Amino acid sequence: xxxxxxxxMYEELISNLELPEKIKEDMSKSFEIYKPTKSQAKKIIDxxxxxxxxxxxxxxxxxxxxxxxxxxxxxTQMTMRTYHVAGAAAKQVSLGLPRLIEIVxxxxxxxxxxxEIYMKKEFNTKEDAAKVAKKIKETKLKNIVLEDVIDxxxxxxxxxxxxxxxxxxxxxxxxxxxTLKKYIKNYDITTEDTTVKITSKKETTIRELQKLKxxxxxxxxxxxxxxxxxxxxxxxxxxxxxxxxxxIKKVLGIKELDPxxxxxxxxxxxxxxxxxxxxxxxxxxxxxxxxADQGLDVDPRHxxxxxxxxxxxxxxxxxxxxxxxxxxxxxLARANFETTVKHLTDAAVxxxxxxxxxxxxxVLINQVAPIGTAMCDLVFKPKTSKEK
Amino acid sequence: xxxxxxxxxxxxxxKNPRSFVEDLRNKRRNGLxxxxxxxxxxxxxxxxxxxxxxxRIRRPLIVVKNGKPKLTKKHIRDLxxxxxxxxxxxxxxxxxxxDTDEEENSYIALWPEEVTKExxxxxxxxxxxxxxxxxxxxxxEYDRGDRVNFGAKMIGQSLGYYLSNxxxxxxxxxxxxxYPQVPLTTTQTFDVFNLDKHPAGQNVVIALLSYGGYNMxxxxxxxxxSIERGFGRSFFFRTYxxxxxxxxxxQVDEIEIPDKDVRGYRSEKAYSNLNExxxxxxxxxxSGGDVLVGKTxxxxxxxxxxxLTGIQNRRETSLVVRHGEVGVVDKVLLSETQNGDKLxxxxxxxxxIPELGDKFASRHGQKGVVGLILPEEDMPxxxxxxxxxxxxxxxxxxxxxxxxQLLEILGGKVAALxxxxxxxxxxxCEKENDLRKELQKLxxxxxxxxxxxNGITGEKMExxxxxxxxxxxxxxxxxxxxxxxxxxxxxALLTKQxxxxxxxxxxxxxxxxxxxxxxAHGAPLLLKERFSSDEVExxxxxxxxxxxxxxxxxxxxxxxxxxxxxxxxxxxMSYAFNLMLNELKSLLIFPKIxxxxxx
Ligand SMILES: [Zn+2]
Numbered sequence: 001x002x003x004x005x006x007x008x009m010y011e012e013l014i015s016n017l018e019l020p021e022k023i024k025e026d027m028s029k030s031f032e033i034y035k036p037t038k039s040q041a042k043k044i045i046d047x048x049x050x051x052x053x054x055x056x057x058x059x060x061x062x063x064x065x066x067x068x069x070x071x072x073x074x075x076t077q078m079t080m081r082t083y084h085v086a087g088a089a090a091k092q093v094s095l096g097l098p099r100l101i102e103i104v105x106x107x108x109x110x111x112x113x114x115x116e117i118y119m120k121k122e123f124n125t126k127e128d129a130a131k132v133a134k135k136i137k138e139t140k141l142k143n144i145v146l147e148d149v150i151d152x153x154x155x156x157x158x159x160x161x162x163x164x165x166x167x168x169x170x171x172x173x174x175x176x177x178x179t180l181k182k183y184i185k186n187y188d189i190t191t192e193d194t195t196v197k198i199t200s201k202k203e204t205t206i207r208e209l210q211k212l213k214x215x216x217x218x219x220x221x222x223x224x225x226x227x228x229x230x231x232x233x234x235x236x237x238x239x240x241x242x243x244x245x246x247x248i249k250k251v252l253g254i255k256e257l258d259p260x261x262x263x264x265x266x267x268x269x270x271x272x273x274x275x276x277x278x279x280x281x282x283x284x285x286x287x288x289x290x291x292a293d294q295g296l297d298v299d300p301r302h303x304x305x306x307x308x309x310x311x312x313x314x315x316x317x318x319x320x321x322x323x324x325x326x327x328x329x330x331x332l333a334r335a336n337f338e339t340t341v342k343h344l345t346d347a348a349v350x351x352x353x354x355x356x357x358x359x360x361x362x363v364l365i366n367q368v369a370p371i372g373t374a375m376c377d378l379v380f381k382p383k384t385s386k387e388k
Numbered sequence: 389x390x391x392x393x394x395x396x397x398x399x400x401x402x403k404n405p406r407s408f409v410e411d412l413r414n415k416r417r418n419g420l421x422x423x424x425x426x427x428x429x430x431x432x433x434x435x436x437x438x439x440x441x442x443x444r445i446r447r448p449l450i451v452v453k454n455g456k457p458k459l460t461k462k463h464i465r466d467l468x469x470x471x472x473x474x475x476x477x478x479x480x481x482x483x484x485x486x487d488t489d490e491e492e493n494s495y496i497a498l499w500p501e502e503v504t505k506e507x508x509x510x511x512x513x514x515x516x517x518x519x520x521x522x523x524x525x526x527x528x529e530y531d532r533g534d535r536v537n538f539g540a541k542m543i544g545q546s547l548g549y550y551l552s553n554x555x556x557x558x559x560x561x562x563x564x565x566x567y568p569q570v571p572l573t574t575t576q577t578f579d580v581f582n583l584d585k586h587p588a589g590q591n592v593v594i595a596l597l598s599y600g601g602y603n604m605x606x607x608x609x610x611x612x613x614s615i616e617r618g619f620g621r622s623f624f625f626r627t628y629x630x631x632x633x634x635x636x637x638x639q640v641d642e643i644e645i646p647d648k649d650v651r652g653y654r655s656e657k658a659y660s661n662l663n664e665x666x667x668x669x670x671x672x673x674x675s676g677g678d679v680l681v682g683k684t685x686x687x688x689x690x691x692x693x694x695x696l697t698g699i700q701n702r703r704e705t706s707l708v709v710r711h712g713e714v715g716v717v718d719k720v721l722l723s724e725t726q727n728g729d730k731l732x733x734x735x736x737x738x739x740x741i742p743e744l745g746d747k748f749a750s751r752h753g754q755k756g757v758v759g760l761i762l763p764e765e766d767m768p769x770x771x772x773x774x775x776x777x778x779x780x781x782x783x784x785x786x787x788x789x790x791x792x793q794l795l796e797i798l799g800g801k802v803a804a805l806x807x808x809x810x811x812x813x814x815x816x817c818e819k820e821n822d823l824r825k826e827l828q829k830l831x832x833x834x835x836x837x838x839x840x841x842n843g844i845t846g847e848k849m850e851x852x853x854x855x856x857x858x859x860x861x862x863x864x865x866x867x868x869x870x871x872x873x874x875x876x877x878x879x880a881l882l883t884k885q886x887x888x889x890x891x892x893x894x895x896x897x898x899x900x901x902x903x904x905x906x907x908a909h910g911a912p913l914l915l916k917e918r919f920s921s922d923e924v925e926x927x928x929x930x931x932x933x934x935x936x937x938x939x940x941x942x943x944x945x946x947x948x949x950x951x952x953x954x955x956x957x958x959x960x961m962s963y964a965f966n967l968m969l970n971e972l973k974s975l976l977i978f979p980k981i982x983x984x985x986x987x
Pocket of ligand 1: 929930931932933947948949950951952955
């Protein structure tokens, strides 16, 4: 058949190219859609190869400095705009520069951890999504307490419960009592109408009661620990849940949810659960999202470089004193950055040798830094007159 | 129970804070307690705060009682006829001073018409809510708030006639505008502060027009004819001073023409302007580095040679004109210091004619530098032959919303045509409609626009141009004070790097971020060249890695450790790095330099 021959022709043209597999795949896919002739295909391939080569970094190009400049220049404009986002009540997310700093500092816990959860195909309805959202949202006891009184005379804590709220959680006073019993021992719990009384079996101090109050306030009645808010929205024609607070491990076990597409912005949590590669992807997507939200256009390759640098040795390292910069090989480079005295004295004690093979050190001693045009060396060794 | 604090010290508690505070205030108004006392009740923290200390900002307000201001027409009439004084009003509790704390408890009306039962006070004049400089801005209520702030700041930087005795004053730095004018559009503040005696600007004809691109980005085009007629000319005075200090051991400074054997002797020519007493005469033109007062001082340290021979034991410490400045000696003042030492002050005057880059501003926060000085014949002109003094770019207006400036131009035009000043006091100004009507009566378009002709081609411009009168200020930032360049020059003693700053003839720093740019461009050789200002050649012993010593007598290097001189290699490095190595050594850290064999 003719089509098969054309197909084979495309295969032959593409397969021997020195291009990444992804680009080759994309090429053959679009060839099959647009069906160019052989000469047309050759021209297209030529241009793609040329463009690809042009896009490659040349040896000795200062990609780190360029990435730093490309991210930090727009970031300076961001500072002023950050605090002007007001009134967005539904989503209270840390944005802009604070979030970007949070990412590159490799903060253990983000200020606003969030998850994006998608429904499985068979549960892709608003009702199901709302049901799950309600189920996973954590309700603590303090959310349903209307009034609390500490009674020192009877050494008891009296709580007035919002009964409607309680019923809304498919609970009643009996089940509340049961839940409380699980968490606190050595106390008598009595319920009447809408109040709960927790009485100490022995005499206590007011301090003790205050502590008890705080403890029972923190009791989780329902939902997944850490998830303080849920929002059900539609993305395309799919229902999804956005949560404030992140707990991937627990969410994975819910049968209505698609476990393959859970997204969290908590980098260290993702690293612990899915490994360093996943964490790298989160770093890249989070930083590019933060910049895009502010209307800033930064080439993704700079952010990919940041992600690679932060994760290259298998753990997440911060950009800065306690991370990448603090682990540089050169004493002078480290001393030049921050905490000069510490690095110099440590180096003196250990008798460190600085090979002077990076940039900052060479700027410091005013030698040619090995970057850009200074990356080439003369390989050719002319013969001496004797050898001739 | 509310706590009561007197000058931030707890003094007790009261049961009914509100009535307590009210009682205190009534007593103050009746003159039973001093009127400097201010009381404030904070209902959030439930505290009564009484302030009687000094250093508080307070302002006068008319007391309102039961929805009626206490100040009546009769009071004003009596004030005008001199029957009563302002102080009487304060004593009788008609006007009182509030501090920032008590202001929090008050509800202040701007106008008599809007006073209600809830009001506690009324402004004497709504202009009072502004400070001195901001209340000088005409039609300021039509400007955006930030522009009023900028405008007020720039009024503070404007050159004017700040004091009439400037000819005998010896301020270290001062500026005097040569032909200051009273603005056509004033505010009430001008009269209150006698500013017609101390104006700080000039009235100019302004056209809002883009003319050849020389006034883009806030630049302005100046009429050369206007400058020649005296617009924006100013004097810059700088006073230099020196004294004959007496030191311990009977040594003294001496003001004289230095002898040739004095250390640091300049040249005979340098002292040629000085009189016999070592001081320059007035009206002598001078420039940077010229000697104003010749002076010699004793040496700081006497070495063995100086002690024995006795020659060259004084150093040159003459008073010289600052680097980069020019002028004419204006006055010389001889006096004594508190210790009875001879004191000489020399004032140098420089005429500053507006030039490219000088900064001018209107009173509405619209500043700009001179972008072009155009000959009068090339300036656009109106039908009547009026030529603007300043051409400002209309693009400065929409984004900054300085509507007040447009009104000032319109009002200034009316004022100039009718021969009477125009009142632009905020909230009390002549209204736009009245100005328009009057302008029309005077035979102009009511919107202030006129047909303009291009001064270069003579063509009629396609649109009418807004043209009028405005008060313009010359600001103290003049290029003559800032222009600076250097090729070679002095270096700092410690680092051997170029000095910093214009006054020291310093270099322009290629900083951290500029360095990053050169790296990002992959140009390390250029970078090395840029940073070579302190390059030195240091001899290093290849074996021991230490800096070698130069033996002056043998004209040879040798290593201080192994003592040999056969392994010495000269290495080029920045002096700053060498300095760092020395500092490390002084901290008992021993840095070694390992040299690689070069092919
Ligand atoms: Zn040696």
